[in-house]
Amino acid sequence: MKANDLLVLANRNLWRRKGRTILTVLGMTIGTVSVIVLFSLGIGLAEWQRVSMEQWGSLNIITVSQAFFYPGMPEEERDKLRLLNEQAVSEIEAMPGVLGVAPAFTVGGEARKGRERGYLQLIGIEPGKMALMEFEPKAGRLLHDEDRYNVVAGAHVINNFMQLGRPGPAAVIGPPAGRDSLELLDQRLVLTLQNARGQKRRYTLNVVGILGPQFAERAHSVYAPLSLLREMHNFINQGAQPAQVHLVEPVNRQRDQAAGLQRVRRRERLELQYSFASVRTKSVEYTKQLGEELRQMGYQAHSIADQLEGIEQGTRTVQAVLGGIGAISLLVATIGIINTMVMSIYERTREIAVIKVLGASFSDIRGLFLTEAALIGLLGGILGLVCSFLLSLLINIYAGAAIGAGAMGPEAPPVRISVIPLWLTVFALAFSTTIGLIAGLYPATRAMRLDPVTAMRHY
């Protein structure tokens, strides 16, 4: 018997009992829908988490800083500690998967803006590396190489300022606390720093750009040229006590026994040590891998991608649970197909005997019933796919908008919480057909083994 004849005959047989076939297909449809939709929710969840992590910070940037030294630290850990200096930066830059390293100094202090006063967290960066580190201005511009006292402010810095003598809005993470960040553009900020000797120095800074909303972790900082920050750092550290310095200078104590030498060396080192460095990687995979390597090397390193790992693990568990629930309804549908096929064989016992006498072989008969079962599976799969896309659309329109608004404020774009990728489409069709085939295996074997003479007596 030829394959296309088999297909035509199986299809004809299937529609002799329209009602029963439709009901069985419906069962398979529901099974497929539950699997696809629950899977799509799992996938949507993972993608949504990734998007919201990216709003917090770049997945391609690792923040590296020196590990802390503390008294009583184990010997082997202390020996591993590394200084974050010029040499370290070029070492990190040479690692595979690194696109660039931007070392940074940080300085904090009180600043005035006209009649307002507020705390400033100032971060120095080489102006040429801002674009590489995925800085994007919402208004104004990023820093240029010739900038000296020009700065770029994060979107929420404005909320740090308040009128003298009047309480202002508290700085919050997340939705903006009222004031327009563009208020700060082209403003002058006067920063006053004090060093350990009690000397004061004032810096007047011009805000030339405001950062966009993309990375929340940058929203509260002001970015200035690295050279300016180096200068500020040096000023602040003048007259710093050796005890304070000691915490950041752990290496080679035995070799530097001469007290004078020790102090000079520490001073030198201090000036060269960066507060932290941002490492731009090629991809999230490199971010995860390099973060681990940098920690092995003795630095502190963290990135948004580290948290992603843990969250992804949670997501996988959720996906497995959702998939499991879907699989149960698919199992019920499978039993439905088996039942339908067994019923069909009872009804057609005589017919099976007749076609055996007319020359149908064992494999013809088995093929006929397997094809019928597979067709039920395939039809259920196609119908289920169509229903799944509709359901997924509805979920995204209604539930997605509600969740998006709840998580990220009323203006947030609707979240696609149900995502059906192409592979899921193909997989669903192949899977439902296979399920049909498996379901048909037992009934088809029964039909094949029917003895024609006994079956002929069956009415």
Place this chain on the structure above:
Amino acid sequence: MAILALRDIVKKYRMGDSIVTALDHLSITVEDGEFVTVSGTSGCGKTTLLNIAAGLERPTKGEVRFRNVALNKLKEKDLVLFRRKFMGFVFQGYNLLPALTALENVALPLVFAGIARKERLARAMQALELVGLADRCRHKPMEMSGGQQQRVSIARALVNRPKIIFADEPTGNLDTRTSAEIVAHLKEAAKRDRQTVVLVTHDSNIAGIADRIIYMSDGRLVDE
């Protein structure tokens, strides 16, 4: 030359606790091109004889030879080939597939034989013409009378141009006149192509048109 030879056939069935002997040391030889009827009372073993001769059942003892091949020793796979190539079968209850038209029903054996659609429909049409039903080829079995259905069934048995046709009470559900017509059709078709027919019936009128009549009683041959 004998086309079919049954030698010393014994067939026993288990019916509950007792064992029933349906055929008791029976021997028959059918010549090529012969039209043979098997007659006897109900339960005398006619149908069992036919089933064994057609290779649908295996005898408990004895040998069934079709030409030089022992059917009772063939494997299922080879029996399927024998049915496709050499055998036609007419059932008592017509047993047409209700979902298929007359033409498709006649073409069904050729479907299993793997013959292409165009050729098998042409051959099925010829077979329908042979039984005088070419004009009803698009009708479903439910839309035809019993006599017409049985003629379609005969066309189905002829379509693969078999060497031997087995018919099990083909007129059992039909009135006398239609029965005579049906058997006449079968005989006419068989004589044209020198086909052998073994027909089981309890109707003595029909048995009368045969070349040879075999009478059976209690699983034994009583008369020829």
